[in-house]
Amino acid sequence: MTELPTIKPFFADKQDLVDEILGRYPDYGQRSAVMPLLWEVQRAERHINEARIAEIATILDMHPTEVKGVMSFYSTYHEQPVGKYHLQVCATLSCSLAGSDEMYDYLVDELGIVGGETDKAGRFSLQKVECLGSCGTAPVLQVNDTYFECVTRSRCRHLLDAMRADTLPEPWRERGGDNVGCRKSQTRQIPRCRRR
Amino acid sequence: MSDAVADKPQAITSRHDARYKVTLYEHVGIDNAWTLDYYLGHEGYQAAKQALTTMQPEDVVNEVKKSGLRGRGGAGFPTGVKWSFMPKPDGRQRFILCNADESEPGSFKDRYILEDDPHQLIEGLMIAGYAMHATIGIVYIRGEYHLGYERLVQAVKDAREAGYLGKDVFGSGFDFDIIVHRGAGAYICGEETALMNSFEGLRGNPRMKPPFPAQAGVYGRPTTINNVTSITSAVHIIKHGAEWFASMGTEDSKGTKLYQVSGCVNRPGVYEMPMGATFGELIYDFAGGPSEDAKAFIPGGSSTPLMPFTDEFLSAPMSYDGIAKKGSMLGTGGVIVIPKEKCIVNFMWNCIRFYAHESCGKCTPCREGVATWMPKMFQKLVVGRGEAGDLELIENMSSNIKGTGFCVHADAAMWPIDASIKYFRDEYEYLIEHGVPKYPRTSWWKD
Numbered sequence: 001m002t003e004l005p006t007i008k009p010f011f012a013d014k015q016d017l018v019d020e021i022l023g024r025y026p027d028y029g030q031r032s033a034v035m036p037l038l039w040e041v042q043r044a045e046r047h048i049n050e051a052r053i054a055e056i057a058t059i060l061d062m063h064p065t066e067v068k069g070v071m072s073f074y075s076t077y078h079e080q081p082v083g084k085y086h087l088q089v090c091a092t093l094s095c096s097l098a099g100s101d102e103m104y105d106y107l108v109d110e111l112g113i114v115g116g117e118t119d120k121a122g123r124f125s126l127q128k129v130e131c132l133g134s135c136g137t138a139p140v141l142q143v144n145d146t147y148f149e150c151v152t153r154s155r156c157r158h159l160l161d162a163m164r165a166d167t168l169p170e171p172w173r174e175r176g177g178d179n180v181g182c183r184k185s186q187t188r189q190i191p192r193c194r195r196r
Numbered sequence: 197m198s199d200a201v202a203d204k205p206q207a208i209t210s211r212h213d214a215r216y217k218v219t220l221y222e223h224v225g226i227d228n229a230w231t232l233d234y235y236l237g238h239e240g241y242q243a244a245k246q247a248l249t250t251m252q253p254e255d256v257v258n259e260v261k262k263s264g265l266r267g268r269g270g271a272g273f274p275t276g277v278k279w280s281f282m283p284k285p286d287g288r289q290r291f292i293l294c295n296a297d298e299s300e301p302g303s304f305k306d307r308y309i310l311e312d313d314p315h316q317l318i319e320g321l322m323i324a325g326y327a328m329h330a331t332i333g334i335v336y337i338r339g340e341y342h343l344g345y346e347r348l349v350q351a352v353k354d355a356r357e358a359g360y361l362g363k364d365v366f367g368s369g370f371d372f373d374i375i376v377h378r379g380a381g382a383y384i385c386g387e388e389t390a391l392m393n394s395f396e397g398l399r400g401n402p403r404m405k406p407p408f409p410a411q412a413g414v415y416g417r418p419t420t421i422n423n424v425t426s427i428t429s430a431v432h433i434i435k436h437g438a439e440w441f442a443s444m445g446t447e448d449s450k451g452t453k454l455y456q457v458s459g460c461v462n463r464p465g466v467y468e469m470p471m472g473a474t475f476g477e478l479i480y481d482f483a484g485g486p487s488e489d490a491k492a493f494i495p496g497g498s499s500t501p502l503m504p505f506t507d508e509f510l511s512a513p514m515s516y517d518g519i520a521k522k523g524s525m526l527g528t529g530g531v532i533v534i535p536k537e538k539c540i541v542n543f544m545w546n547c548i549r550f551y552a553h554e555s556c557g558k559c560t561p562c563r564e565g566v567a568t569w570m571p572k573m574f575q576k577l578v579v580g581r582g583e584a585g586d587l588e589l590i591e592n593m594s595s596n597i598k599g600t601g602f603c604v605h606a607d608a609a610m611w612p613i614d615a616s617i618k619y620f621r622d623e624y625e626y627l628i629e630h631g632v633p634k635y636p637r638t639s640w641w642k643d
Contacts (some may be wrong), residue, residue, distance in 0.1 A: 024375055026289065026332075029415050031397035035380060039339075060397075071271035073556075074380035074401040076339050092301045093498055094458040094532055096546050099641025106641075130303040130383065130550050131498075132340050135530065136465045139641070145342035152642045175308065176219050177457070177465015177482075 006014040009055055010041055018059060034060055034070050047081040075129070083118045083125035085163050087111075088142040094135035103139055103156055104128055110160060124163070134192055137174050150174050208444040209472035209513065211482070216444070219432045220425065220454060221468045224312040230347045232354040237313040241360055243435040244322040248368040251434075256327035260430055263438035264450030269295060269386075269423030270527045271495065272449075272516045275430070279412040282328045282418050290330035291419040292321055292426055293395070293409075295385040296337040296344075297379050300497035301550060302530030305454040305466050306424040310337060310344030313428075314351035320427035322365065322372055323434055328420055331371045336391055339380040349376050370533035383554035387603045388421040390556065401558045402603040425454055445471035449515035449526075455481040459533035460467040460490055474519065476510040479533065489536035493621065495519055497528025498547055501615030505533070514537060524615070538640075539633035540620040544613055545574035552608035566609045577624070580631035587624050591617060 011018050017040065025032040034056060041052045048071060057064040071077045089095075089104045104126075108114055112126050118125040126188075134140040137149035141156070148159060148171050162169050208216050223229040223238060235241070247256050261276030282290065294317065307315060310360045317640040321333035325625040337345050351372050355361045377395055379385050389403035392414050393593045413419020429451060433441045441451045455478050458464045469478060469534030475493070479485065490505040495514070501524045503509040512522045519526050534543060548570050555567040573590050576582055594610040601607065617624060626634040 026415070029396065032377065032395055034397040035378065035394070039378060039380070050238050054288070058386035062397075069399055072395060091546070092550050093494075093543070093546055094302060096543075097459050097532070097535065097538060097640060099639070102639065102641040129381075131299055132552055133298050133304045133307045133338070135302050135304050135532070136456060138464075142340065147343070154247050154643060169601060175225055176463055177466055178218065178224065 007051055009057065010044070010052055011037075011055060022059075031060055031062065033061070034067060035074075038067075038071055042049075042077050045081070047078045047082075049079070081118065081122070082127075083121075084123050085168070086125045086142075086144050088127045088129045088132075090130070090132040090134065090138070090142070091142045092131035095138040095140060098138035098193075100139040101138075103141065103151060103153075104108070106153070106156060107160075136176050143168065146171050148172070207446070207472070208470045209446060211321050211467075211469045211473055212477070213470070216244045216452075216470055217498055218468050219436075219452060220309070220316075220428055221466065223316070224308045224466075226312070229312050230314055230351060232315060232351065232358060235313075239435070240315055241319055241322075243431045244319045244326075244360070245366050247323045247434050248326050248366045248370055253327050253329060256323060256434070260327070260433055263428065263433045263441035263442065265429050265433060266446070266449065266516065267423060268425035268429065268453060268528070269453060270300070270499070270525075271524060275422060275426050277507060278410075278420060278422070279324070279328055281408070282330075282420055283411065285329045289332065289417050290328060291413075291414045291417060292325045292328060292330040292333045292427075293388075293392070293414060293419050293421045294321060294335045294424060295386060295391055296335050296341070297391060298341075298424070298425050299338055299383045299386055299554075300527075300528050301547075302458060302494060302497045302532045303456055303528040304458075305456050307341055307344055307527070308466060309424055309428060310341060312347075313466055314344075314348040315355065316428050316431060317348070317424060318351060318355050318361070318374060320429075320431045322360070322428055323430050324420070324422065325372050326368075326370055330418075330420070333372065334395065334414065335374060335380055336385070336395055337376065338385075339378050345376065351596075352376060357573050381578065382556075383550075384556045384603075384605060387605070390603070391421065392419065396575060399556075404602070408624055420535045446513060447517040447520065448517045448580070453514075453529055455514060455529040455531060457531045459493070459531075459534065460487045460535040461485065461533050462487050469514070472513045472515045474511050474513055475531065476507075478514065478531065479510065486533055486535070490533050491536040491538075492534045492540070492616075494530070494532040494534070494612070495524050498532070498550065498612060499604075500525040500527040501611045502534070502619070503615070504619050512549040534594065537635045537637040539615050539627070539635045539637075541574065541577050541627050541633060544616045545571070545578050547612055548574050548609060551605065555605060555609075559601045559606070561597050562606040562609075564575040565597040566606050569593060570597075570609070570613075577627055578633075580627070582624075582628035584628065586628060587617065587621070588643060 008041045021036045037056045041048045053067045054064045057067045115128045141148045257279045265275045266272045382400050384390045385400040390400045394400035409419040456466050467482045492502045494502045552567040552571045555562050557563045598607045623634050
C-alpha cells in the first residue's frame with residue numbers, strides 16, 4: 001500500500017459534528033452516516049481524497065474500499081478538487097430543448113475548459129450533469145449548491161461576469177405554473193385562458 | 197366543505213369545475229410559506245392532530261384505502277393497500293420512508309413542496325407513520341436539492357422544538373421523529389430498493405424482491421416507501437375526508453395530482469389538477485399552449501412512451517387508465533412538449549444518454565445494452581453515419597433488453613425509443629438516407 005502523506009485529520013477537531021451526524025441514525029444503522037460524512041468533506045475541501053476516505057472508514061468501522069465504493073457510485077462526490085465556482089449545466093431533455101447545449105458550448109468558449117476540467121486558477125469547474133429537476137425553468141445552471149434558472153444568453157453572460165468579479169448574485173426564482181402572480185400577495189391567480 | 201361536495205354526484209375531472217380547490221400546492225410560491233408560523237396559521241398540523249387523537253391507525257389506513265389514492269411516484273400502486281401490507285406490530289422498529297429522490301427528467305413537483313411547504317410533508321409523514329405504527333420517518337432527498345434539504349432540516353427542527361415531533365405527540369402516546377438523509381446524485385436511487393441500499397450506506401444497487409420492503413426493508417425492518425406527493429395527499433384526505441378525494445377523478449384514478457409541463461409551452465410549470473383532466477386542458481388552458489409548432493409530447497416523465505401532438509392524444513384524460521389506453525403511462529405526470537423543429541433522433545439520443553449515464557451497472561443487459569451499445573447506435577445515427585439495417589438493429593436490441601434487468605431501468609429506457617420509432621420512423625429513415633436530419637435546427641437558446 002502506498003504511503004499517504006500525513007495531513008491533519010479532517011474530523012479531528014469536529015467531534016461535535018461527527019456525534020451529531022452519527023446521532024441522526026439508530027445504533028444498528030451507523031453505516032448510514034457514510035454519505036453525510038462524505039458530504040462534509042466534499043463541501044469543505046471540494047473533493048475527497050484517500051486520506052479522508054480512510055478517516056471516514058475508521059469512524060464507521062468500515063473498510064476504506066467500502067467507503068470508496070459508495071463514494072464512486074455517486075456523481076456529486078469528486079476525487080479531484082473542483083473550482084471555487086463549480087458550474088453544472090443540466091443537459092437533459094427539457095433543458096436541452098431550451099438550449100443548454102449551446103450554453104455549455106458558450107461556457108467552454110468563455111472559460112477555456114471542457115466538462116470535467118478545472119481552470120488553472122482553480123476558480124471555475126465545468127460539468128455537464130443530468131436532470132436537476134428544474135425542467136419548468138429550463139435551462140438551469142447549478143453553481144455549487146445554488147440553482148440559477150431560466151438562464152438566457154444575456155443572463156449567462158451577466159452571471160459569468162459577476163463570478164469573475166467574485167460577486168455571486170442572489171438566484172432569481174422563477175417557478176411558473178401555479179405560482180404565477182402569487183409571490184407577493186397571498187391571493188392565488190389561477191390562469192384561465194381558454195383553448196383557442 | 198366535504199359535505200357540500202359529497203352532495204354532487206358528478207365527479208370533478210376538470211380544473212375549470214368551480215368546486216375544484218387547490219390543496220397540495222396551496223402554499224407553494226408564497227414567501228415564507230415554509231416557516232412553522234406560516235404553516236400553523238394555515239390549519240397546519242390539524243389533520244395530524246385529528247388522525248392521532250381521534251382515529252385508530254386502522255381507520256387511517258381504511259380512510260386512505262377508501263379515498264382511492266394511488267402512488268404518485270410513477271407506478272400507481274394503491275397507497276392504502278400498500279400501507280396495509282405492513283406486518284402486525286411485533287416489537288421491531290418500523291419505518292416510513294419518503295422517496296424525495298425526484299430525478300425523472302420532466303418531473304419537478306416534489307422540489308417545490310420541499311422548498312416551500314416542508315411542513316406539509318412532515319405532517320403527512322406523521323399521519324402515515326401513525327397509520328403503520330412506524331415511529332421513524334425517513335426522507336431521502338436528492339443531493340442536488342440543496343435549498344429543499346436546508347428548509348426541510350430547519351422545518352424538522354422547528355417542528356421538534358414545537359412538540360410536533362418527538363415523544364407522545366399531541367398526547368396520543370405516539371412517538372415520531374424524522375431523519376432527513378441526503379443523496380448524492382444517482383437517478384437509480386429513486387428505485388425503492390436501491391434507495392434503501394443507498395440510505396443504509398451501501399452502493400445504490402437495486403435489491404432482490406421478495407422480500408418486499410414491508411417484510412424486510414431498511415436495516416431489514418418493516419418499511420413502507422411512498423412518494424412525496426402520495427404522503428402529502430394523505431394530509432388532505434384526513435382533512436377533507438376520503439369522499440372529498442374520491443369525488444374527483446375517474447373510475448380508477450381518484451383525487452388531485454400535480455402535473456408538470458415543460459418544453460415548448462408558453463407557461464411551463466407545475467399545475468395541480470383533478471385526475472382525469474385532459475392533456476389539452478393542461479397544455480392549452482393552463483400552460484398557455486405550445487410556444488411553437490409541436491409534434492409530440494412525453495406524458496409522464498422521460499420513461500413513458502411519447503405520444504404525437506394530435507387531438508386524439510391531447511383529448512386523452514390524464515388518468516392511469518386513460519393514458520394506458522393510448523399506449524403510454526401516467527408516470528410522474530411530467531409532460532414535455534417537443535417542438536416540431538427538434539430532430540426526434542437527436543432528442544432520443546439525449547434521452548438514452550441520460551439512461552446510459554444513470555445505469556447502475558449491476559445487470560449485463562442494462563450495462564452493455566443501455567449504457568454502451570444503444571448510445572453508440574444513436575450517436576452513429578446523429579452524426580450522419582447511419583446505414584441500412586441500423587433501425588432494425590435498434591429495434592432488435594430494444595426487444596432483447598426489455599424485461600431482462602433486475603429493476604425497470606432498462607425497460608424505462610427502451611419504451612420511449614420504441615415509441616419514437618413507431619411514430620417518427622420517417623425521421624429516422626430520412627437521417628439514415630441523407631446523413632442529415634430532417635429538422636436540422638440546432639439553435640434553441642434564448643437571448
